[in-house]
Amino acid sequence: MSDIFVEKFRGLVPLYLGEPWQEADGIDQADLDSIFAELRIAVPRALQEFFNTLGNCEELMEAYYYFWDPEELEVEDGYLLFLEDEDESYTWGMRADQADVPDPIVWRRNNRTGEWVNEEGTFSEFVFDMLDWVFNDDEGDDD
Template sequence: MAEMLLEKYKGLVAKHLDDRWTPQEGYTAEELADQLAAADLPAGTSLPLALEEFYRAVGRCEELMEAHCFFFDPDELIVEDGHLLFLEDEEEQFAWGVPVEALDVPDPLVRRRANSTGAWHDEDATVGEFILDLLDFSFEEE
């Protein structure tokens, strides 16, 4: 499958960290597959392309992975409430995920769960849009 957002994600290092992207920022396809195999995911669970490319580009870059909210490491990804969860805020009040029935969509819509009530709400953004917007927000100058 053709790359969709990989280069944009790599560009986050220069944009937000004023540094040059290196391969050490992310996972190789093989490393990512090994990490996913170690996760407690139902058999056959795969990542949407937009999320896979995010981990391949910057999945090891702590400054981005823990900028405002915390992206789960690939081996920590879980399925709960019919969603693949990939992000949580620092107070653990909210979690973000993708409905499991949309995991085969290259860039599916993101949903947010209020952990106190379990209620899900649409974010009205795809995975790629959401990640790029979140990191832009996280690194805005005050």
């Protein structure tokens, strides 16, 4: 099985942290397989490769919003949850029945109302856009 997203995810470390990607930034695939088997959940390829590449990189995993550790993943309301904001007002997930889709669409839940909204982008698009927003947010604020 070839890696689809690994190189792009690896590129986030030098892009935003100014240092080369290291193997220690990720979580070993065998460990991930064991965790997902224990949790009895199916995890889409993009999310697996994200953890495999960046799962131990706190600077990116906790950049403004908080990606859940693999052990914390859960399925709720038919969605595989993977991220929340610091106030726990919103949680992001992907439809659990889409686990066989390599890069599924991301949805956001308002935790107060329980309403889910389509983010209109795949997991990989969401990650790249979110980190770009987080790390480049202060550009132009001096106006």
